[in-house]
Amino acid sequence: MFTGIVQGTAELVAIEEQPNLRTHVIRMPSLAWGEGLTLGASVAHNGCCLTVTRVEGDLVSFDLMQETLRLTNLGLLQVGDKVNVERAARFGDEIGGHAMSGHIIGMAEVTSVIDTPNNRQVWYRLAPDLMKYVLTKGYIGIDGASLTIGEVGEQAFCVHLIPETMARTNLGWVKAGWQTNIELDPQTQAIVDTVERVLAARGEK
Known part of the structure; x- marks a missing residue:
């Protein structure tokens, strides 16, 4: 779950194309943003919930399937573009926006x-x-x-x-x-x- 309170923007630094799959690599603006981030964690990119597949310092990778690329603007992005980033909400966090699922309609x-x-x-x-x-x-x-x-x-x-x-x-x-x-x-x-x-x-x- 997310709150819709975007923490900031992160740069898309690499795109890896595979059959029916694309991997996006973003650079977290600071190591603090990625603190405690592990494989399988959820991070919203422009509101779309994605799963962490690799963490290398401040570089974090996410796999995007064809349906995600079709339904969202993530398929339009190029290296150098920036995405709105929000990490998944945790119990006890203040809900300053409204409850969001990260599922783009x-x-x-x-x-x-x-x-x-x-x-x-x-x-x-x-x-x-x-x-x-x-x-x-x-x-x-x-x-x-x-x-x-x-x-x-x-x-x-x-x-x-x-x-x-x-x-x-x-x-x-x-x-x-x-x-x-x-x-x-x-x-x-x-x-x-x-x-x-x-x-x-x-x-x-």
């Missing part, structure tokens, strides 16, 4: 970025079948960052970013046209799907 395209003093508004276009789960003031995970939804349109929504979020995450240099990983709030999904089933059943009667 799909990607949203950045349509516009509006900068004003000490604030940034970013608009995203999401697939219509997923927009029904996006509600004003609800929670959403964007590249692993727990954010509150601002306005909601027919096929788009926006979030507002404070300077701390821009400094700590890749949202600080996001541009129109970028593809971002999305994790929806599972409670909202469950409620919407349940209501739809109930209304459908009543309609059949």
